[in-house]
Amino acid sequence: MLKKNKTLGEFIIENQSSFQYSSGELSKLINAIRLAAKVVNHEVNKAGLVDILGEAGDTNIQGESQQKLDVLANEKFIQTLKNREIVCGIASEEEDDFITINSYDEKHQNKYVVLIDPLDGSSNIDVNVSVGTIFSIYRRVTPVGTPVELKDFLQKGSEQVAAGYIVYGTSTMLVYSTGHGVNGFTLNPALGTFYLSHPNMQFPEDGKIYSVNEGNYVHFLQGVKDYIKYCQKEEGDRPYTARYIGSLVSDFHRNMIKGGIYMYPKSSIAENGKLRLLYECNPMAYLAEQANGIASDGFKRILEIEPTELHQRVPFFCGSKNMVEKLHEFMTKNT
């Protein structure tokens, strides 16, 4: 028997009035993301059956090879948002530059810009392991009815009005926040409807899972190395469990439910780590803080970093409060 849960559509309508400056525009935008999520979910689910596995033969602006599904997910999200004419600009991890939508036209009064990582965890696609989509929403800072500018996208993470992710896992979930906590919705694939399955999600204050690509250990800063050794030490409730999927969305999702810390440190081979501030770290940091967790670059809050470029990378540490605070102790001891 299915529980009689609220649908995402009902939830959006009920909560519309709690948005600051509510005019229904943000609700429409979340609705468009909901639609794009279903389309991408459909593509991801049949990936093994049609010719969309493998590399697309191109590289993105960051020099990473694009998978066919990367390209497809990017197109689907951009198309859906464009067609519905509800944003004035989009920036995507897979695009060199931001995209301007109708904002040069005076009759379009759209005030939101969206930043997306259309497919997170691309290297997992071909092996049938969970991938995701991440989105981040800001109010533009330039006047409506004029073309969007770079500064509309280069805002501090603390300025986000909403953020979320979709995880295409054993079931597909859409998890998002508009600044009033984090709620998770599970897709019933038979009906094509998202239902509120995880209301008010919170990171447990403590956790026992650490998630890091330990293959890079030798390249990490001493503080990170020491913290990893701390996680592995036999003492009290340690050693902790290591879990690393290689898809930020999935690792974050598990850690938020069970309690844990995710780390993508800088290293001697990657000066600022790998994750992108605007498409990955800011939205996840916003969700983490909304869910009682912490997100930092090892020293300071992610949400306070002033972005300087669209595809900027930053070291990322995120998860249960007590775990990230412990990491900070090791980091500061070693500087």
Ligand code: AHG
């Ligand atoms: P993307 O697929 O959007 O490029 O992001 C992949 C990211 C992140 O999701 C994941 O945690 C990390 O890269 C994995 O990197 P490593 O393979 O270096 O561990």
Ligand code: MN
């Ligand atoms: Mn990603």
Ligand code: MN
């Ligand atoms: Mn990606």
